[in-house]
Amino acid sequence: MGKNNKNTTEKVILKHDHFQTLIDLLKEREYRIVGPTLGEGAIVYDDLNTVDDLPIGWTDDQDGGVYRLKKRNDRAFFGYTVGPHSWKKFLFPSQLRLWKARRDENGFHIENDKNEIRKFAFIGVRSCDLHAISVQDTVFMHGIYSEPNYKARREHTFILAVNCGMAGGTCFCASMSTGPEATSGFDLALTEILQEKGEHYFVVETGTELGAEILLNVPHREAKKEEIHAAETIIKNTSQSMGRTMETKDIKDLLYRNYEHPRWDDVAKRCLTCANCTMVCPTCFCTTVEDVTDLTGEHAERWRKWDSCFTMDFSFIHGGSIRASAKSRYRQWMTHKLATWIDQFGTSGCVGCGRCITWCPVAIDITEETREIRKSEQTHSPNNSIKEGNNNENA
């Protein structure tokens, strides 16, 4: 993404038939264009060649454990919400070789493994996912060490955001203050407007100089007051039609107070520890490593793969797994998302995208689990509190 520039916030109108020009301009600049497209029975993120690769005229129906593609009665480019993929698959690939090594007379040496990474242009990033990207930025780039693979991908990513024109059945970004309007972290942001008389255009907001530069070469005109108003109305309506809600007041302490709560036993009875929720979550960052050798034993590689706190191996140390029960693993996940994450990284680990609810085979719902704990807390003895500690003291 380019630098932020306050002087470039004037909103303009981009006609839908000029959208391809935008893609072409990004291609000319050697971006790898990725965005929503139909695949695997859902709207996924993959390479886009032309605007026709977008799921034009499609939408999705989502609820706990339910995802269905549906035809719309218009030709909207972005008339759906988020699917099973998130942008982390590009910035933080599910499988990545960290390095390779070769045996030699001295033991072994690490081989030079510089592969060119093409810069990405993300098309159609929703506000919740902008926040998720920012959360992973903090995890991977703002600690003692910077994760070099993430950084290399992230630094040159162009982001075209889309303000949501509808909320999904499992969305709750409005509760998490992460949407539905994209407010930062984009080069360009669009609101799609389809009018009954057939007009189809985007109200475009510029977030960076780079965004402005690209826009310069796409035919556009200044937005009229009523067009800006129409865009604002759409966002407002989306905000008011969230499929889910979550009360976030005091949420960190709520969960810290309730490490021991009967609800964890209850959810453990339903949870299959299948790890779907962690795979679809745009902020989950846990990984494992695999060391492999070839048949000759002369080459070794170290691969990093997405991992999940729902697996038994995850917490294994000599003597057994720390979190052997399903209860402790669900508690770890949800408490991490909503509470410990705040102490670790200064933000919530949940951006309210709803993916974990939609893709849970048994429809476990993080908003409902939180609500149940909050509701029943009064009747439950709160003597298990853990206080916030500054754990960097002796670093």
Added chain:
Amino acid sequence: MVDTANPFIPTQYRIQKVLGETYDTFTVELVPLQDNDGFSFLPGQFNMLYVFGVGEAPISLCSDPAIETSIKHTIRAVGTVTSAIQRLGRGGVVGVRGPFGTHWPLDDAKGNDVVIVAGGIGLAPLRPALYQIFAHREKYGRIALLFGARTPHDILYKHELERWRGRFDVEIKVTVDSAINGWRGNVGVVTTLIPGAQFDPLNTIAMICGPEVMMRFTIKELQNRGVKTENIYISMERNMKCGVGFCGHCQFGPTFVCKDGPIFRFDRINTIFGKREI
């Protein structure tokens, strides 16, 4: 020697010496394959040790931090990587990433008595602290080392413990859970050594490393004697895949053991320590 540009890349070290400690535990002395500026670390920190094609394991530094030309690790062969290091033996090459993590509070301990309580292999990360204390002995008050091993065969650093016993400025007590013929020392868990140890509870820094249950009872016993919670430090163990805060495996409540630990001031974690399956 962490490559800050890419903390995943290990540096090659040759195993220069192997010393058998017990039937399943050994100490390796490592020297860099390529000359470097020396390896500096603080007592309590750990390295990720890699065996070609096999994998990595977090292992504490156990040598004298004043020596930077070589480093030592005491390793208990319990699984894939630790056994592979044992098989490599002298002359073998391992990959090293580190040093990582927090350290024992040797500066804060100055002017105080120090009680060191170790269980089994837990003595390894405490040894550099003892070296450092001995190198600046006048800065500290009374020093007590209380060490518990399962059996006399499990006692680490036997010769060194003997040598330290000969010093008059440190109290060394060793106990075993179960004795064998010929053992004339203490029998019982390590906590039984605490009531008799010489230190002024109100001016004592305690450093503990061992299995979690052992640490739990040690903390209780120290608190019974009046040692303040904020003066107690423990070293935690969790699964680790990266050592640098990225893999998520080492999480312990709101902390990452690899970067917020492994050494924790106890009052920072006392509300989660001892809770099951955190």
